[in-house]
Amino acid sequence: MSARETVLQLRDIHKSFGDTPVLRGIDLTVTSHQVVALIGASGSGKSTLLRTINLLEPIDDGQILLRGEDISDPRVKADAVRARIGVVFQAFNLFPHLTVLDNVTLASRHVFRRARAEAEARGMELLEQIGLADKATEYPDRLSGGQQQRTAIARALATDPELLLLDEVTSALDPELVGEVLDAVRQLGESGTTIVMATHEMAFARDVADHVVFLDRGVIEEEGPPAKLFWTPSSPRTREFLARFLA
């Protein structure tokens, strides 16, 4: 295994919506090829944390370092940073007026200015990998939820991002479709993609993640390798949360 380098570093992140504090001092380090799972109740700040990393949500205090570069500096070009980070949303957010392939190649063609042929070759490769090559010319609304979410994953990967953020990617799917999306994520993790994911799928977090972070009311209550966190949690709040989920 190659030497691990730090991809993402969060230092004392604070964020409030109005008077409601959502993140209250988050410190987190993600190294390359690591799969980090954020778990916690709804409203614990998982999604907000992911959105601050991608600069879709400005932070109130703290620092976000992407490969050592402070991307929370207002002088940094947000679009350039976002181009280096892939995001998959809970509700897919595919573009309904573009075909599956065009959805996947949009960023390579218009942000990275790659030639159409080149972008489409890479796009087809990804769709092949994810089992959707035969749907390339379909429009998103004609696909099932699981196929849509897999398309969204391919779209996020099309520009070979340094970091992939997954925001509860299976929450909008029924149990049967959850499996196919989780398999796609598992494959990515095994192939060495650096991933930070917010998830409610405890079993999945346990199997796939290298590092699990339990967020509670805007702070990291406990973090560690899945075996440790799920079987011998040290914090009573973690135990309480897991008891409700794994019961």
Added chain:
Amino acid sequence: MTREPRDTARPPSELELGRRAFRRRQTARSVAIAVVSTIAFAVVAWFTILSTPGWERVQESFFSIDAAVKAWPRVIDGLWLNIRVLFFAVIGVAIVSLLLATVRTLRGPVFFPLRALAAGYTDLFRGMPLIIVLYLVGFGIPGLRLEGLGRMPAEFWGTIALILTYSAYVSEVLRAGIESVHPSQRLAARSLGLGYAKTLRLVVLPQAARKVTPALMNDFVAMQKDVGLISVLGAVDAVRAAQIETAAAFNFTPYVLAGLLFVLLALPMIRLTDWYTARMRVREQMGSIV
């Protein structure tokens, strides 16, 4: 409208065959009823109008074939002018209204003056009657004796006036369309690294345009008719040509002729958009629409 299933590998059941036969009978009955009622209505309408005491005189002065044939060359020449004016006006409106709509959706305090200006523009030109804009532009601007613009023909000023007025309407339609695209679409586009302008051009506008196509078409057809108003500036378009012919022959048929030609002009565009929106729906959505 029923579509037969594409799966031909399995023969349909007795039950399904029965349902299909029933639907065919229903369709045939509906068509028969429609045909009979249409004919009945037409016959009643025809005899009612024919039996009015003044019908013969009205027919002579509004529906005279001779007068129509005589007026044809001049009116069709005039209509050609309308079409040319319409062509340039549509291009002008597309550009100006898109700019206005974009400016009005810009966020941030920096753009306040631009936003306010665009809002003021739409308020002014949506409120002002087109005919007054035509007079002000058509007689006012040439009065300034600007170098090079002094000798522009009436249809030029008419086109400008149409662009000014219709851009205000169309920009509001476009703005409604832009704001109707769900914010999560912008979020997804920005997360891919697309900037504000590219997000607007590649993601928001294509979806917005589709949502407001019927409304845009409405404005297009309205403008197609209002092109006839440039005649008040002295341009010899279809309406003015009809007026000249009417005055010469003491017969109103040329007006009817011009009116019918405007209707014919509008039809292809209306059908085209109906066809286009239906195709989009079939292509991008699954299942039937109830």
